[in-house]
Amino acid sequence: MPLPDTMYCAQQINIPPELPDILKNFTKGAIRTQPKDLLLWSAAYFSALSKGECLPVKDRLEMNVATQKTDTGLTPGLLKTLHKQLSLGQTCSKEELQKKWLGLCLPKEQLESMLALGGFTSEIKWLEFFALGCSSLGGTLMSSMKFACEILTEDEEGGPARIPFSTFVKLYTFLANLDGDIPQDYIDNFLSSLQPVMELQHGMIKPLDFIHRGDMSSTD
Template sequence: MAQTEEQRCIPRELPEMLKKFARAAILAQPQDLLQFGVDYFEAVCRGESSPVREQSEQVSLCNWAELTPELLKALHSQVAGRLIIRADELAQMWKVLKIPTDLFNSVMNVGHFTEEIEWLKFLALASSALGVTIARTLKIVCEVLSCDHDGGPPRIPFSTFQFLYTYIAEVDGEISTSHVSRMLSYIEQEIIGPDGIITVNDFTQNPRVRLE
């Protein structure tokens, strides 16, 4: 007998799957949404953490395409350790690096920044344009902030990671505060050593650390 409309049910995973795809598409701003969808779900099937091709494959990401981790690192160097920077000063740095102004305005709007900007928050939101997933966003931020040159994985103080993860999850709006607290508690108790440092590998290669 043919299945009636009433007998059909929504697969349990579908709402969350579509929500993640919508978030990725909004961040990436692809010119070809259908092709982006194909790339996205193929990557999901392969189990990749970041379902967007690398820029080296020359996939158009609209306004985000001209932003790179290297440019973010250049900006961080110019900020020179300050926690707060004036918006007009940062805008001028942005302009000198020839990054699209509308991208700067987008980050300003998302972060609700005004005349004075908390640099780490701005950096986190700018990195999210490249990261798509929270883990990849934090990886990019960690690479920008890390000052190590010994060839090991990039690393930052756990306190900085805690601040960034909490902020990004809050802006994302899809991750419960209880989940964030559980992950931070696990990382602090089971991973972080006496030096108080976290490496990229600690949160990207540990299967028990699920930031989303």
């Protein structure tokens, strides 16, 4: 027996008052992030929203990426989003990283390559993976560290892009050791050469302090 047709009137449809703002924020987030797979990204977005987690949304639109026709993989904006999502603890699980990575529609092959290169297993030190992400963006050690400063800084856009020297040391040391061609005494001497600058800047370091000092980075 067929079910009777159900008639609805405007009074029967209850629309939550917060729905317009939810849809507005979702639309803005999609425009800024430009996900390759809108359906996959939307599922990640509303899953994070329902759990009160950091949303998979870029701070701003990356115009040079949005106008490209091919998948460019990781970008500074996407790496910054991943950092916001996964940096609350010092470590994250491989499963959680995979979930956030795929939620941003990033290539699975790129993630697998980075995990293999860094020798990461089930539990991942986030700053080390972040450093590897900067390396995939930068190409050379110094340009990788410049990306790290620009992504991690709390300075306003266009500012000096300062980060704590202690954070710089962790990122630089990991990448330099991963390179394998940079002698330990060079690493130690390079970091020592930045100490006076760091002390003048109350424990902070910026790209202009180191970008022209790391000649050995050409061996990346």
